[in-house]
Structures are given as structure tokens and as C-alpha cells.
Amino acid sequence: xxxxxxxxxxxxxxxxxxxxxxxxxxxxxxxxxxxxxxxxxxxxxxxxxxxxxxxxxxxxxxxxxxxxxxxxxxxxxxxxxxxxxxxxxxxxxxxxxxxxxxxxxxxxxxxxxxxxxxxxxxxxxxxxxxxxxxxxxxxxxxxxxxxxxxxxxxxxxxxxxxxxxxxxxxxxxxxxxxxxxxxxxxxxxxxxxxxxxxxxxxxxxxxxxxxxxxxxxxxxxxxxxxxxxxxxxxxxxxxxxxxxxxxxxxxxxxxxxxxxxxxxxxxxxxxxxxxxxxxxxxxxxxxxxxxxxxxxxxxxx
Numbered sequence: 001x002x003x004x005x006x007x008x009x010x011x012x013x014x015x016x017x018x019x020x021x022x023x024x025x026x027x028x029x030x031x032x033x034x035x036x037x038x039x040x041x042x043x044x045x046x047x048x049x050x051x052x053x054x055x056x057x058x059x060x061x062x063x064x065x066x067x068x069x070x071x072x073x074x075x076x077x078x079x080x081x082x083x084x085x086x087x088x089x090x091x092x093x094x095x096x097x098x099x100x101x102x103x104x105x106x107x108x109x110x111x112x113x114x115x116x117x118x119x120x121x122x123x124x125x126x127x128x129x130x131x132x133x134x135x136x137x138x139x140x141x142x143x144x145x146x147x148x149x150x151x152x153x154x155x156x157x158x159x160x161x162x163x164x165x166x167x168x169x170x171x172x173x174x175x176x177x178x179x180x181x182x183x184x185x186x187x188x189x190x191x192x193x194x195x196x197x198x199x200x201x202x203x204x205x206x207x208x209x210x211x212x213x214x215x216x217x218x219x220x221x222x223x224x225x226x227x228x229x230x231x232x233x234x235x236x237x238x239x240x241x242x243x244x245x246x247x248x249x250x251x252x253x254x255x256x257x258x259x260x261x262x263x264x265x266x267x268x269x270x271x272x273x274x275x276x277x278x279x280x281x282x283x284x285x286x287x288x289x290x291x292x293x294x295x296x297x298x299x300x301x
Contacts, residue, residue, distance in 0.1 A: 039184035040239040040301050041232050043262075046191035046198045048093075048245030048270030050172050050208075053193075053201070055165030058089040061102035064150045069107065078110060085109050091118050093271040095125035097246070098192045098219055099151075100143035104132040122273065144219055148194050155200075166201045169269060171295050173206030179298040187298075190216045190228050190242075225249055226256050239263070241301060243294065245270020247280055254285045265289045265297075 047053045062082065065073040072078065088109045089102060096102060108116035115128060133139070154162045179185050189210055191198055195217035202208040216228050233240055243265045244250050250264045266272065266280045266288050280286045289297070 039182075039186065040241060041186050041188065042179055042298060042301075043188045043190050043229060043232060043240070043242045044176070045244045045246070045249075045270075046189055046193055048272075049243055049267050050168060050176070050189070051198070051201055051205075052167045052169060053165070054090050054093045054271070055086075055167075056162065057093075057096075057099050057102050058086045058106070059165055060099065060147065060150050060154065061089065061106045062086070063154065064100070064103040064147055065106050065110075067150065068103065068146070072107060072110065081110055088118050092121045092125075094246070094273055094276070095121055095129075096271070098144065099194075100140075100147040101129070103143065103147060104129075104136070104138070107136075108132055148197075148219075151194075151197060163201065163204055166205060168202070168206040168208070169291065171291060173202065173208045175295040175298040176208055185298075185301075186214070188214050188216060188232060190218070190225050192219050193217065194219050224252070226252055226259060229253065229259055229262060239301070241265065241297070243267060243289070245272055247272055247276040247286075250280070250286050251283070254283065263287075265294070267291070267294060 044050060047057075062073065062085070085106055089105060092105060092109075096105070105116075105121065108121075109118075116132075120128065133143075151162065176187055179187050187210070189198060189202075195212075195215045198217070199210060199212070199215060202210055218225060218228065229240075229242060232238075240262045242250070242253065242262050245267050247266055250266055253259050253262060253264060264286045266277065266286055268277060268288055268290050277288050280288050
């Protein structure tokens with residue numbers, strides 16, 4: 001699929017350095033209540049479903065690396081290797097759940113650490129990811145804060161430059177807008193990205209405005225997406241549809257008996273591998289969906 005950058009508005013809004021609040025049953029119920037009874041709830045992942053953000057996240061990781069380890073990243077040798085590292089970060093993007101992981105991956109790939117080649121990362125990330133954090137004495141909370149600050153600084157210095165590597169998948173923003181306009185539908189964005197960044201990208205790159213109460217960011221809170229889904233549609237009877245590009249997230253939903261009412265879709269244009277799509281096709285709970293079917297579903301499900 002060819003990714004195109006959509007037109008931007010002429011102004012440059014500041015992105016508030018506040019985090020989207022953790023979900024609560026009361027807040028989710030009030031948001032859903034805006035739609036008619038017995039409607040449909042669309043819970044959509046952001047990166048890999050709505051937005052192709054790997055270019056920006058990789059460049060932010062490189063900037064973070066320069067700040068964190070200048071002796072490694074701020075050298076002529078590193079500058080020469082940068083195009084290779086950025087290409088390999090795109091290749092391993094299917095394993096990334098939270099942005100700061102790109103920073104540790106960037107260093108592992110830059111230094112060509114033994115056991116951390118592209119195939120090693122794709123096949124064994126769950127087993128080897130913690131080793132990088134321990135190796136360099138890092139903790140999650142500090143990395144999340146620092147990675148967000150790197151983005152904030154980039155936005156303040158060059159908002160258009162930060163937006164440029166982000167692209168909304170063709171047709172997706174328009175489909176979400178049409179779903180928002182339906183009287184029988186509610187659209188939620190459930191993402192591991194810090195909410196303020198996702199909101200800015202959608203508004204500027206696609207004219208897509210998501211109310212803050214419909215944005216659920218799990219990065220700072222650490223609340224799993226399974227728990228977020230539990231807060232939706234607690235009153236009334238709703239058709240519930242969850243769309244992801246990360247198979248492991250959908251498989252976690254499959255294991256939760258109290259989430260059996262959710263229809264699960266894995267997009268075929270996001271950050272997943274052919275092997276993962278084959279595994280999804282073998283799972284009776286999960287359907288692999290293309291962009292045309294996704295657009296039709298948001299308009300008519």
C-alpha cells in the first residue's frame with residue numbers, strides 16, 4: 001500500500017504536555033451514552049491501524065539515543081550507520097508496544113549486538129527485550145518520560161518536521177469520520193502512544209478530531225488494553241469491535257472469558273508479519289481484514 005501524506009491545516013497548535021487520563025467505567029459509559037441504544041462500539045488501535053508512524057518513532061528514538069548515549073550515537077560512525085538502523089527499525093516494528101522501546105532497539109541494532117539481529121528480535125523479543133533494559137540500567141518510567149520529552153521538544157522546535165514522518169493510512173481517517181457521524185456508533189482510540197501525540201497527528205494530518213474522552217492512552221498508566229475494553233459498553237447492549245495490528249494483543253483478549261463479546265480484527269496493513277497473519281487466520285476468534293473491508297465495516301457494521 002502506498003502511504004500518502006494528507007493536507008495539513010495552516011496553523012501550528014501547541015501540543016499540551018499533559019497525559020490522557022486513565023480510563024474509568026463512569027467516563028466510558030457516559031461517552032457511549034451519546035449514541036443510540038444497541039449500537040456499535042469501534043475500539044481502534046492507533047499506530048499500525050490509523051497511522052503509519054514508524055518513521056517518526058524511529059527518528060525520535062535516534063534523537064533520544066543521541067541524548068542518552070552521545071558517545072554511541074553522536075559519532076561519525078553512527079551517522080554513517082543511521083540509514084541502516086532506521087531501515088532495520090522499520091523491519092522490527094511489529095514487536096514494539098511502546099515508543100521508548102525503539103531507543104533500546106536502535107542501540108542494539110547500531111552496535112550489532114550478538115543475539116539482537118532483525119530476525120532474533122522478530123522471533124524472540126519477548127525473551128530478550130528485558131535484557132537490554134538491564135544491560136544499560138534503564139527503567140520503564142524514566143524511558144517513557146524521556147521519550148515523550150524528546151517528542152515534545154521536537155514539536156516545539158519544528159512541528160511540521162515532526163508531523164512529516166507520520167502518515168494516516170489512505171481512506172482510514174475518512175472512514176472514522178463517517179463512523180463518528182453515525183447516530184448508532186461510538187469510536188474509541190485505544191493506544192500505547194501518549195495521547196497528545198496521537199490527537200495532534202489525527203487532527204493535523206487528516207482533519208480527524210477525537211474528543212479527549214474517546215482517547216485511551218495506556219503508556220503512562222500501564223493499564224492493559226484488555227482492562228480498557230472492559231470499561232466500554234457497561235450499560236445497554238452493544239456490538240463491540242476491536243481492531244488491532246498487534247496479534248499478541250488480540251490473543252490476550254481471546255484468553256479473557258469476560259471479553260468474549262468482542263469481535264476481533266487484525267489489519268493486514270499494519271505492523272505485523274506474514275507468520276502472524278497466518279496464525280490469526282487459524283484463530284476462530286480473529287479475522288484478518290483489509291483496508292477496504294475495514295472502511296466498509298466502519299460505515300455499515
